[in-house]
Amino acid sequence: MPFHVPILAVIGHKHSGKTTVVENLVSELTKMGFNVASAKHISKKGFIFDAEGKDTWRHSAAGANPVIAVSNRETIIKTRNGDATVTLEKLTKVSEENGAHVLILEGFSHIALKDKKVGKIICLRNKDEYDEYTKKAEGEILAYCSIQPFEEKILDIKESLSVIMKKVIAFIEKTRRIMEIYKQLAGLDCRKCGKDSCWDLAEAIFREESKLDDCFLLRAKSKLKATLKVGGSEVPIQPFVAEIIQKTNSKNDFRPCFSIKRS
Numbered sequence: 001m002p003f004h005v006p007i008l009a010v011i012g013h014k015h016s017g018k019t020t021v022v023e024n025l026v027s028e029l030t031k032m033g034f035n036v037a038s039a040k041h042i043s044k045k046g047f048i049f050d051a052e053g054k055d056t057w058r059h060s061a062a063g064a065n066p067v068i069a070v071s072n073r074e075t076i077i078k079t080r081n082g083d084a085t086v087t088l089e090k091l092t093k094v095s096e097e098n099g100a101h102v103l104i105l106e107g108f109s110h111i112a113l114k115d116k117k118v119g120k121i122i123c124l125r126n127k128d129e130y131d132e133y134t135k136k137a138e139g140e141i142l143a144y145c146s147i148q149p150f151e152e153k154i155l156d157i158k159e160s161l162s163v164i165m166k167k168v169i170a171f172i173e174k175t176r177r178i179m180e181i182y183k184q185l186a187g188l189d190c191r192k193c194g195k196d197s198c199w200d201l202a203e204a205i206f207r208e209e210s211k212l213d214d215c216f217l218l219r220a221k222s223k224l225k226a227t228l229k230v231g232g233s234e235v236p237i238q239p240f241v242a243e244i245i246q247k248t249n250s251k252n253d254f255r256p257c258f259s260i261k262r263s
Helices: 018-031 055-062 088-097 127-136 161-184 198-206 216-221 239-247
Strands: 007-012 036-040 067-070 075-078 102-106 119-124 141-146 226-230 233-235 259-262
Touching: 007 018, 007 088, 007 161, 018 036, 018 102, 018 119, 018 161, 036 088, 055 067, 088 102, 119 127, 119 161, 141 161, 161 198
Parallel strands: 007 102, 007 119, 036 102, 119 141
Antiparallel strands: 067 075, 226 233, 226 259
């Protein structure tokens, strides 16, 4: 499922420089006018943000979920289950609801490393880790970097910020354009265009290897005799379904929870 905002994941083992990279990315993107959301995965087992005995801890211990703490400076929402229930879709939804233009992850390799829609910056400590990540990572790797580079192709985290930023900006701009194209497609992943998903077709259109007209449902839309709207928004439907709707009894005794428009 496509995300609502571009996602960048800074991935690596402990003490590889991830936080330094995230800090620099957030600072530079903010200076450029981006609203940046960030999320950090904490791998320490049993870690909690609250302190036992505090009021919010007592709320949670009593069974409240979520617990929302509000001060004059911050709002903190605490939910249960931790990373067992966190998905990239949930993280991007929260980010978008708070006005973010981009989401930067620190860690989360278990959900980001193999997602081809996520841009990755991989922090390394040695060549063994480079070999490890080149085998595991999928999708676009913007940079391999290290606090102490051990090969020419590995960027220096502190000295190569401008190089990394150029790659990051290019990725954000590209992803935004693909998202715009995706919104024009049916979003049903019917595969009749020959791609595995509508996102794959959007990427191919961006690369000028395909065109919007390759979407079967967009081509068929002009021939449909009915459209389906739910909550005021048009829902893409297959031609066969459109014909069923069109032939539905037009008497007013049929009142569905969605609206039907016949052409």
